[in-house]
Amino acid sequence: MSSKHAIFSRRSVLQSGLAGGLVLAFPWPLRAAPVNEPEQPPDHPDGQFAPNAFIRIDNSGKTTLVMPQAEMGQGVYTAIAMILAEELDADFAQVMIEHGPPSDKLYGNPLFGVQVTGNSNSIRAFWDKLRNAGAAARTMLIAAAAAQWQVDAASCTAANGKVTHASSNRSLTYGEVADAAAKLPVPEKPKLKDPRDFTLIGKPLKRSDTPNKSDGKTIYGIDAMVPDMKFATLVQCPVLGGKVKHADDSAAKNLPGVRQVVVLDDLVAVVGDHMWAAWQGLNALKVTWDEGQNAKINSADIWNELRAASQKDGVVAKSEGDVNKGLAQGESFDAAYELPFLAHATMEPMNCTVRLSPDGCEIWTGSQVQSRAQQYAAKAAGLPIDKVKVYNHYIGGGFGRRLEADMVASAVRIAKEVSAPIKVVWTREEDMQHDVYRPAYRDTISASLSNGKIVGWKYKVTGSSVLARWFPVAFKNGLDGDAVDSAVDMPYDIPNKRVEYVRAETPAVTTGFWRGVGPNNNVFAIESFMDELARKANMDPVAFRLGMLDGTPRLKAALKLVAEKSGWGSPLPPRVGRGVSVQPSFGSFIATVVEAEVDDMGEVHLRRVTCAVDTGIAVNPDTIMAQLQGGLIFGLTAALWGEVTIEKGRVQQSNFNNYRMLRIDETPPIDVHVIKSGEHPGGIGETGATAGPPALRNAIYAATGVPLRRLPIDRSAIASKKA
Amino acid sequence: MTFSISINGTKHDVDVADDTPLLWVLRDVLGMTGTKYGCGIAQCGACTVHVDGNPLRSCLLPVGTIGSRAVTTIEGIGATEAGAKVQKAWLDREVIQCGYCQSGQIMSAAALLAANPHPDDADIDAAMAGNICRCGTYVRIREAIKSAAGEA
Structure with a gap:
């Protein structure tokens, strides 16, 4: 490599405090869109091995991995490259990453059928496809080398971008066999590695994209x-x-x-x-x-419409047992929860x-x-x-x-x-005032308690359907699967339950997906109500939940772990509380405890956040931690301050001065405990945003006894002194 | 009007109105895009640069007020001792996610460490509270500053 590509140089081995062991820092050459980036050497013009849309190897050995998903900070380029390189047995320090071009056919998300980075499903959806892609390429490269040596392919091995025939002490680089491999058929079901043999997956590797983001070189x-x-x-x-x-x-x-x-x-x-x-x-x-026509619309009108719509019967999303019979048993309770419109406010307008x-x-x-x-x-x-x-x-x-x-x-x-x-x-003001907004939701729940357990549960979600606008083919029979996602997957063992959905399109406001999507609303309502029910049952919130999680053992284990790590149950000063929330959302099982203080004026001070996560195979455990740390802050920010309001059809918030963000001086220590697991990888990007708000709300409930039922947090309702 | 400004040790002549914020001179006139636009009202810190070593929000800094003072941007901060330490700590601790705010975060942190080599938590709060990170990297920013200061 020429010296002007300083980025190609290998950085030294760095000590990682996170894993307690040695972690290689991989200074990857990046290959971004063809503008304004440092000049990159072209792929070798004479030949190219490209067995699928994700992998190209030229006959100098240069290995390019094409990213089907978008990198927006969630670390997915690194994780995708790790999966491809793992099965390919590439020299990981030398692979190049390339932004994928538009193509539903080549890069469509297997869960959606179209190219989309969302719903925390890059890794869980592409896992098999990427492993197959890497393994197919490896199989072909080995076969090409074996043919050249006239030996059995089974007697050859691959590692670090080379094929080796150990018994004759010969090896060939991937570049040297690329042309021959390109002439071979692509195996449909190549042999995948035994996860016990993984050398990259599961290691807290350094990210590919961060060096250029630390000195202003990255091109957004x-x-x-x-x-x-x-x-x-x-x-x-x-x-x-x-x-x-x-x-x-x-x-x-x-x-x-x-x-x-x-x-x-x-x-x-x-x-x-x-x-x-x-x-x-x-x-x-x-x-x-x-x-x-929107010039007369105010937030109050929108809420009146939502509340009226929530009185209607909804489309049934799930029904088990006999909910009416269940609700008639024991003592029954009702609550309604409301969540506001939210702007995305990405830092890059x-x-x-x-x-x-x-x-x-x-x-x-x-x-x-x-x-x-x-x-x-x-x-x-x-x-x-x-x-x-x-x-x-x-x-x-x-x-x-x-x-x-x-x-x-x-x-x-x-x-x-x-x-x-x-x-x-766009100016920040245009960005904030012409967003597509997280829907305002109203959730109504009825439940009955008998002997410390829930025996009947009826939960209705009312709100705008993002799916119906954004992906109409997935909106079927009046049901928005995203809006009820974690309502349907509710983890507790309840014999009689029913989930309904009422689509209520709010005037003036176009709604869109927002980090945490449907589960953000579902988990807030469910976990808030769980705490209210625990109190009705005179039970500790953790013990109450543990009694109904036998059917979801991974979540039960996460809850036990977070209770232990957070010091659950240990004494706290007055007006300080711990709140818990659990969620089985996006294929990951997460339990969170927030510890917060409510001062006399009703201001909330975050003291500590503890989180336990079982996300299945953690491709890059450090990224899992980072996503939860950041996602929790994202969700807590919204719970503390997030609300977009409408007056005369106009969005009232315009910039960070009136749409508040959590800042470093308000950020508590956040400890994330990743549980080792061999299960299929789950999603992670959304999960922290979903986990934070109910845990905070429940901490405030514990600190003050006030059961908040709306976000953002109403300081006047929890102040002990009135201003 | 033509202004001659010193950026990362190099003189640049630019012909813009004197009220043009330095941010847009850097980004759109000189093509130095490491400094970011986030809010335009000095609320987010994404546009932070150093002027004679002081961290300032370039979105509200008229180019006509800079005069002969030395401007340092994210592209040049690695040449300073504090800047290099901060950048290394940022990578060692894997602070960065989307990265868009991090030019500003690094500039604020480098100014902090240059002025105060051993900041405590309150110092870090005071120096960094003007920088918003929407990805929520604050926990690691705090760790990285302590690491850069040789305290963790």
């Missing part, structure tokens, strides 16, 4: 640079769904650096020499809006760079849905799909916002009016 979508490009920013009607009536751009056009004002039916964009010029132009615009030519369109962005971005661009450009190239990038926060492609479509529509390539960057 917002950093894309195209020759001769201009910079644009846009404004949409402050009233959701409104249109442009008239735009007076006379002042804007005269500002230095402003090149053009583009007026479309639903937005106005200013194009300038740089973002600041465009933004100044935006501020100088005088736009008259046709505010439309929405953006998209577009270069149009008469017969083509190129897109630079960071998307969780590469193929959908391509489709939206094609439609907006009026071009066939195959004329649209999408260069996906590292994502500065997805959380579900980048499961949408609206920012791609609008950028292309603007670009059609501009003669130069443009980068469209």
Whole structure:
């Protein structure tokens, strides 16, 4: 490798405090989208072994792994590369990673059938496919070497990018046999490794993407640079769904650096020499809006509609035993829980760079849905799909916002009016006020208790269906499977239960997936009510749950572990409480304890968070920990402050000054305990966001005795002194 | 107007209005995209740079006010002792997730350590509370700062 690619150099072995052992730091060469990245050597032009869409080996031995999923911080590039390289027996320190292009056919998520990074299912969905891909390639490389040596393939082994025939002391690199391997048939069911022989999977390896993120080299979508490009920013009607009536751009056009004002039916964009010029132009615009039918909608109206809808009978999502008979036994209780609209507020605001030519369109962005971005661009450009190239990038926060492609479509529509390539960057204010929002939900639950156990359980979820808009093919018979996901999978042993769903589309607000998706709501309602029921039964919340978890032993084990690690039951000062929550969501079994103090004014102070997780095979255990630490903060942030409110059809929150984030000085120690498991890998990215809020709510309940039933937390309800 | 500014030890001449925030000069005029836009109102810290060693939010820093003071960005901070320590600790502790805020986090942490080689938790809180991380890497940021200070 030439010395200018300093990134190729091997870093030293680093001591890891996390695993208590030695961990190799792998300084991977990265290969990102073809813009603004350090020049990369091309694949060897003479030959290429590409047995599937994930692996390419040229005859210099350079091994490129193509990522079907998007990297948005969850560590999936490293985990996917670990799985591929494990079965391939590649030299892990030398593999190159490449952002995958849009293709449902090649890179569709096996659980969805389309290319999407979401629902915490990169690893659990691609696990078999990636292992097979790696093993097939390894099998072919071994066969090619064996044929060259005229020996039995079974007598050869592979490791670190080489095939070895030990008895004759010969070896060939993957590059040396790549051409021959390329001529062999691809085995459909190659022999997979015995997990006991894994050398990469299960190790807390260093991530591939972090070195370049530590010195500003990583190129996110917002950093894309195209020759001769201009910079644009846009404004949409402050009233959701409104249109442009008239735009007076006379002042804007005269500002230095402003090149053009583009007026479309639903937005106005200013194009300038740089973002600041465009933004100044935006501020100088005088736009008259046709505010439309949403101009009278307030949050109170939306909640009234949701509450009315929750009175209706829902579509039955699950029914076991006889719920009416169960509810008639013992003593019964009811509660209703409400969760607000939430914005995603990714740190990287929405953006998209577009270069149009008469017969083509190129897109630079960071998307969780590469193929959908391509489709939206094609439609907006009026071009066939195959004329649209999408260069996906590292994502500065997805959380579900980048499961949408609206920012791609609008950028292309603007670009059609501009003669130069443009980068469209949304201001934070536009990003927050024109998001797709986590639905507001109302959950009503009835349950009956007999001898310290629940004997009847009726749970109804009422809210907007994201699935019906986003993936209509999966919305069947009025049932949104995501909205009831963890209601249906409720872990407790209850003989009579029923889960219902009422679709209630809220006016003005378009809803979208938000980290934790449906289970975020389900787990909050279930685990909040579980604590209220435990108190009715005069039982400790952990003991109450343990008595009904025999059917879900992995969760029961996690709960026992978290109780031990959190010091559950040990004395606490006044107005300090511990709260627990458990969840079997996304294929991972997680128990969480939050310890919090409520001061006299009702302010909540996080003291400590403890979490135990059984996620099956933990491909990279350090990433599992990091995802839970971060996900918990994401969820706790929402529980403490998150709420998007609507007044006269306008989103009231606009930036981080009025849409609060947890900060480092408010962050408690967070201990995550990963349980060793040989089960199929579960999902992890969403889980912390789901786990935090009910555990915090229950900690406040323990500290104050106040059973909060809405988020975000109402300080006035838990203050001991009234302000 | 034309301004000559020193960034990471190199002089750059830029022709922009004097109220143009340094952030956009770096990103859009000079193509130095390591410094990030997050909020535009000095609430998130993603745009943090050093001016004569002090951490400042470049989104609200008019280029016309910089004068001869030395600007250091994430692309250049590794050349300083504190910056190199922080970057190494960030990787040793695997702080980074999406990474978008981390340029700013690293700049704030490097300024902290340069001024205070042995910060306690309260010092870390005071220096870092202006930097938002939506991925929630705060636990590891605290560990990494202590590690860089040689205390963990």
